[in-house]
Amino acid sequence: MRILCADIGGTSIKLGIVTGDGKIFDFTEVATEGKKGGARVMENLISGLLAFEGYDAIGISTAGQVDRENGSIIYANENIPGYTGTKVKDILEKRFRKPVEVENDVNCAALGEGWLGAGKGLSDYLCLTYGTGIGGAIILGGKLYRGTGGSAGEFGHMILHPGGRECSCGKKGCYEAYASARLLVEMAMEKDPSVTSGRELFARISYGDEKMAEVLDEWSEEASTGLASLVHIFNPQALILGGGILEQDTAAAALEKKARDLIMDSFQNVRFMKANLGNKAGLYGAATLHLK
Numbered sequence: 323m324r325i326l327c328a329d330i331g332g333t334s335i336k337l338g339i340v341t342g343d344g345k346i347f348d349f350t351e352v353a354t355e356g357k358k359g360g361a362r363v364m365e366n367l368i369s370g371l372l373a374f375e376g377y378d379a380i381g382i383s384t385a386g387q388v389d390r391e392n393g394s395i396i397y398a399n400e401n402i403p404g405y406t407g408t409k410v411k412d413i414l415e416k417r418f419r420k421p422v423e424v425e426n427d428v429n430c431a432a433l434g435e436g437w438l439g440a441g442k443g444l445s446d447y448l449c450l451t452y453g454t455g456i457g458g459a460i461i462l463g464g465k466l467y468r469g470t471g472g473s474a475g476e477f478g479h480m481i482l483h484p485g486g487r488e489c490s491c492g493k494k495g496c497y498e499a500y501a502s503a504r505l506l507v508e509m510a511m512e513k514d515p516s517v518t519s520g521r522e523l524f525a526r527i528s529y530g531d532e533k534m535a536e537v538l539d540e541w542s543e544e545a546s547t548g549l550a551s552l553v554h555i556f557n558p559q560a561l562i563l564g565g566g567i568l569e570q571d572t573a574a575a576a577l578e579k580k581a582r583d584l585i586m587d588s589f590q591n592v593r594f595m596k597a598n599l600g601n602k603a604g605l606y607g608a609a610t611l612h613l614k
């Protein structure tokens with residue numbers, strides 16, 4: 323089976339044909355232009371899809387809360403104004419005359435990791451991605467747990483500091499307001515304004531910069547607190563952690579060590595793993611919507 327897949331992200335729409343044996347052909351990217359609104363995103367998506375031929379079905383991974391039954395967008399934030407309510411499945415099925423399935427991008431990434439990545443062979447795991455915010459997905463008994471509205475796994479909005487820092491969701495004290503990759507860089511900049519990126523931060527640590535090592539330590543303290551709670555709630559086989567900073571061995575090791583200090587003995591068999599499909603996870607996940 324050949325599935326034409328698209329992964330609609332903040333800045334680009336990734337496209338490619340994914341085969342039933344897990345290969346990607348003709349990978350390409352087009353601009354999302356999310357700020358120009360949902361209608362423009364759909365135009366860009368359609369013109370991207372039109373460049374392909376020779377496929378059996380279409381799988382879409384997209385930002386926003388997705389109604390899996392009818393393939394429409396229940397809710398999307400201000401990154402794509404007017405995207406809420408878009409009937410993605412209907413529009414594409416009418417245009418392309420092929421079966422179309424649509425799922426949220428974080429969920430797709432988790433499904434992709436389960437098919438061909440770090441989650442291969444596992445039945446119970448949690449995925450967390452540390453970026454501007456913290457995205458999450460839950461796989462239980464080999465299946466994606468979606469919740470009633472398809473939004474389960476919003477780990478970034480566990481409130482760990484009541485009345486604390488303002489979060490992008492409008493509430494205060496959420497996990498992602500303390501433990502996102504963005505916050506790590508902000509903390510570093512506060513201590514030393516000459517540090518402007520995560521890459522710079524890790525370079526300084528490797529040269530023995532103690533101030534920056536302290537920043538990483540403070541961040542892992544926050545990040546580990548959320549992870550330990552999740553391990554106690556779900557008792558998963560593994561945590562699959564993604565995002566640029568987790569590719570840094572220093573960050574991954576610091577986080578695991580601090581989290582293990584907080585995790586009860588009977589839960590210590592949990593494995594800390596790195597997501598390993600990178601920016602292709604969403605495309606692979608979108609293909610699985612037709613493969614199962």
Ligand SMILES: [Zn+2]
Pocket residue numbers: 478479489490491492493496
């Ligand atoms: Zn929040």
